[in-house]
Amino acid sequence: MSKYNTWYHPYPINEAYTKRVAYFCMEYGIHQALKNYSGGLGYLAGSHMRSAYELRQNFIGIGVLWKFGYYDQVRNEDQTMRVLFQKRFYSYLENSGIAVTVMVHNHPVVIKALVLKPEIFGTVPIYFLTTDIPENDHLARTITHKLYDSELSARIAQSIVLGLGGAKVVEALGGTDVYHMNEGHALPLAFHLFDKYRDVNEVKKRMVFTTHTPEKAGNEEHDIEHLDRMGFFGNVPLEIAREITGMRGHMLDYTLSALRLSRVANGVSQLHGEVSRNMWYDNPGVCEIKSITNAQNPNYWTDPILKQALLENEDELLLQRKRELKKELFEEVADQTGKLFDPDVLTIVWARRFAGYKRADLLLRDIPRFLELISRPGQRVQVIWAGKPYPFHHEAIETWNKLVKFSYQRNDIAVLSGYELDLSRKMKHGADIWLNNPRRPREASGTSGMTAAMNGTINLSIQDGWIPEFARHGENSFLLPVIDTTLSEDAQDKLDHGNLMHILETEIIPMYYNDKQRWLRIMKQSMLDIVPEFSADRMADQYYKELYRL
Numbered sequence: 001m002s003k004y005n006t007w008y009h010p011y012p013i014n015e016a017y018t019k020r021v022a023y024f025c026m027e028y029g030i031h032q033a034l035k036n037y038s039g040g041l042g043y044l045a046g047s048h049m050r051s052a053y054e055l056r057q058n059f060i061g062i063g064v065l066w067k068f069g070y071y072d073q074v075r076n077e078d079q080t081m082r083v084l085f086q087k088r089f090y091s092y093l094e095n096s097g098i099a100v101t102v103m104v105h106n107h108p109v110v111i112k113a114l115v116l117k118p119e120i121f122g123t124v125p126i127y128f129l130t131t132d133i134p135e136n137d138h139l140a141r142t143i144t145h146k147l148y149d150s151e152l153s154a155r156i157a158q159s160i161v162l163g164l165g166g167a168k169v170v171e172a173l174g175g176t177d178v179y180h181m182n183e184g185h186a187l188p189l190a191f192h193l194f195d196k197y198r199d200v201n202e203v204k205k206r207m208v209f210t211t212h213t214p215e216k217a218g219n220e221e222h223d224i225e226h227l228d229r230m231g232f233f234g235n236v237p238l239e240i241a242r243e244i245t246g247m248r249g250h251m252l253d254y255t256l257s258a259l260r261l262s263r264v265a266n267g268v269s270q271l272h273g274e275v276s277r278n279m280w281y282d283n284p285g286v287c288e289i290k291s292i293t294n295a296q297n298p299n300y301w302t303d304p305i306l307k308q309a310l311l312e313n314e315d316e317l318l319l320q321r322k323r324e325l326k327k328e329l330f331e332e333v334a335d336q337t338g339k340l341f342d343p344d345v346l347t348i349v350w351a352r353r354f355a356g357y358k359r360a361d362l363l364l365r366d367i368p369r370f371l372e373l374i375s376r377p378g379q380r381v382q383v384i385w386a387g388k389p390y391p392f393h394h395e396a397i398e399t400w401n402k403l404v405k406f407s408y409q410r411n412d413i414a415v416l417s418g419y420e421l422d423l424s425r426k427m428k429h430g431a432d433i434w435l436n437n438p439r440r441p442r443e444a445s446g447t448s449g450m451t452a453a454m455n456g457t458i459n460l461s462i463q464d465g466w467i468p469e470f471a472r473h474g475e476n477s478f479l480l481p482v483i484d485t486t487l488s489e490d491a492q493d494k495l496d497h498g499n500l501m502h503i504l505e506t507e508i509i510p511m512y513y514n515d516k517q518r519w520l521r522i523m524k525q526s527m528l529d530i531v532p533e534f535s536a537d538r539m540a541d542q543y544y545k546e547l548y549r550l
Contacts, residue, residue: 004115005097007174017057017544022176024062024166024186031121032422035069035088039353047297049123051536061126062166066147071391073417080401083391092120100168103231104157110135111165129165150392156230163188164234178548181209184254190261191233200244208547209262213444214275224252246285259286264547266292269466272444293466294445295539298531301451303429310527322456329430333414346512347382349431354389354396357442365497379513386416428452436461453530456523476526478503
């Protein structure tokens, strides 16, 4: 029998973190070799699992093992984007010996729990649930095939597997004190707890919730009767589910339901906490929404030579290492695009999930001005884009393809595919400027800029998400001024674009080429300011103090 079929950690629990916590998340960005994430939510969860391990917390992760991952971002013959779904096999995941059964659309579905052991990638134990086993029929096996499946009933079934199935796995492990839902995907968990205790206050006593986005797409709503037919509420009758969630209409709002069934919740930055309170506090029965700012794990993300050079105040080594890291990134550029970038040229990177509000193509709003900007004699600029659109979001894919086609014309512009952990790390290590230009205040956190700053890459950003807690213009970052967000999207884009270009033209580019000492000061100050405040160790500790211990 595996030791992982009971609540287990390979270390003595730190006395500061003795309360048992089971963390439910749809995706985990742990390692390049484990294709179980789509973007920022997964990266955040991965860093949390690493820091919980390093702090010796009494903490486990519950997730789903996606047979095809999210998808592989590959290219067509003309280098435009193609979506590839490829089966994955992971020999290092161990059978925990735990199997549970849930009902999906009145059909029994067996769920097997595989464990990612702590010694594999340096995380707390994470239990990955799969329905792709011989005990199930074909349809049941496909539930855990594709992360964020585009078919509605499959998506609902995935929530049932994570929430209801995950709760049963936790009980098989010996139970937990706290159930932490990271986003609303695992909401069926709450109905399982209600079925067990028959008291909504007993549910609230055990459940906490993190909301990650003000975006409608990230706050799911579905027909409540369809959810009931699918088995979303487990053994709880529909009328009781309506009563405890307050959902009297045709739709069930996952986020609002979670806020009504949790003891306490949090947004993922100070600003996002304010935005969330403004969004949800007008609804009766919601719990307190705190702010616990997202963070990333420095041991995973930071280049050790850069860190050593900073700590020892070795400026020459710092600059030399940064140039080496740029060259490593540019080898990837050459491999993918055939273009040879110059490590002595200022390099801007925009890399994140392709979503409309993130405005991947804002730099190109005025193409003649952009081309003049990057072509100044003696002050040239190189630009790299990367990011994975949702595989069925055709508008976002078209934006990616538009950038690819535009890049044909230039040797100093590149669009890279396969934006996963390894490429993300290369870009954060090798960039000079990390560009972040979402429409404010729609970026809840935006943690990629944190890991960029850990590696001497300077943020150029809209004042959204975590940035207002960190950035000081001209000291550790460059900031676009806050504009009137009541204006039309086009008017906002026009203003933000003008401010972005002005900062590049009058501050960033001249400083990079003409005032190396000031550039170095900003770079070092950014590295000094980012840790420990935006280390996942701080975040993991804060969750115990502010969410789990109440």
